[in-house]
Amino acid sequence: MSNGHILITRQLTDAAMQAAGELGRELVVGGEQPPDRSWLLEAARGASAVVCTLTEQIDAELLDAAGSDLRVVANVAVGYDNVDTAAAKERGVVVSNTPGVLDAATADLTMALLLGLSRRVTEGDRFLRAGTSWIWGPRMFVGTDVSAGCTLGVVGYGRIGKAVARRALAFDMDVLAHSPSLPTSGEDGSGVSYTDLPTLLRLADIVTLHVPLTEDTRHLIAAEGLRAMKRDALLINTARGGVVDTEALVAALRAGEIGGAALDVFEDEPNVDPRLLEFDNVVLTPHIASAGRATRDRMGTLAVDNVAAVLDGEEALTPVNAGG
Structure with missing residues (x-):
């Protein structure tokens, strides 16, 4: 087995860096920001x-x-669309990846x-921060009552989707769920109803x-799906971010086809389409779903x-593929 170094592309939390230091291998560690491609x-x-x-981007290049000594790519995320898994397998x-450990934080x-x-x-x-003069009124900032017959549609009913559903049920929401692997009717034991995607969006x-x-x-989620909502x-x-067509979302918001959006991820991340900043009914956060201290550790x-x-x-604990 090779004794080559371990490349950690960015500084992880103190707990993770300590664990890496205990492996007894030379560490080559990047900085706080994403590394330059040539350095990488x-x-x-x-x-x-x-x-x-x-x-x-962990691609064929x-x-x-890295060469023939490379044995494992450990992605610090659940999603692994940044890794060419086919090229790695070859x-x-x-x-x-890191499934399971961030379900609760993402659901929260x-x-x-x-x-x-x-x-x-x-x-x-x-x-209020704008210093706007105001006095309470019965029509002021009226929003959606989530605990009054509100239906939540969960698209993707895996670990995170189920964690969200549990929280929604605690708010007395009705919950619909869709995943390709699920039936398009019936319920699970918690009272979540299965359905197809068009019905869920409707x-x-x-x-x-x-x-x-x-x-x-x-x-x-593109123009057709947004119009169905x-x-x-x-x-x-x-x-x-790429799960949603940003062009279609902006068009739907401008046309009043949906009531609003909340986005933690973006198609051209870290760039945020400036048009999204135009809307008061859009909430934006910088990919912080897993940003709990214990979760990141x-x-x-x-x-x-x-x-x-x-x-x-040994076998990886949470493999995406099993190598060659």
Whole structure:
């Protein structure tokens, strides 16, 4: 087994960095910001493992730069659309991700966006910070009652989608769920109803997205789907930016075809389409769904644990593929 160094593309939390230091291998570590591509390619040369984040593209070029000693790419995220898993498999490189450890944090942020948007929290905050003169009135900042017959549509009913559904049920919301692997009718034991995507978009008062970004899910929510939603329905995306067609979303917001949107992720991240800033009924956060202290520790240490397992000749704990 190679004794090559471990490349950690960006500074992780203290707990994760400590765990990496205990592996007894040389560490090559990037900074706080995403690394320059040329630095990344050079730093990968001779690496036995790469611990990366979603901001780095781990493609055939980088895999070839690392060379034959590379055994594992540990992505510090659940989604792994930044990793060319097919190219890794061809080269016998295991790819892992960090599922499970961030379900609760992502579900919490989803509910925060849901409440912030539906009850116009951020809009009210901006109103007061602007120094606007005001007095309470019965028609002021009226929003959506989430606990009064409100239907939540969960698109992507995996671990995170189920965690969101549990929280929504605690708010007495009716919950619809859709995933390609699910039936299009019936219920699960918690009272969540299964349905197809067109029906979910038509019936839901709030739609929340929890699918990975794949060729099948890119622009899953586009013009047709947005037109199918209720005119006062709200859209929440804490999955990946490319799941929503930004052009179509902007057009729908301008036309009043939906009631608003809350986005934690963006198609051209970290760039945010400036047109989204025009709307009072849009809430924007900078990809912070997993940004709980304990959650980020668990993500980083799970990635390190995956590296340790593979370099010790064992199976990865949470593999996306199994290598060659």
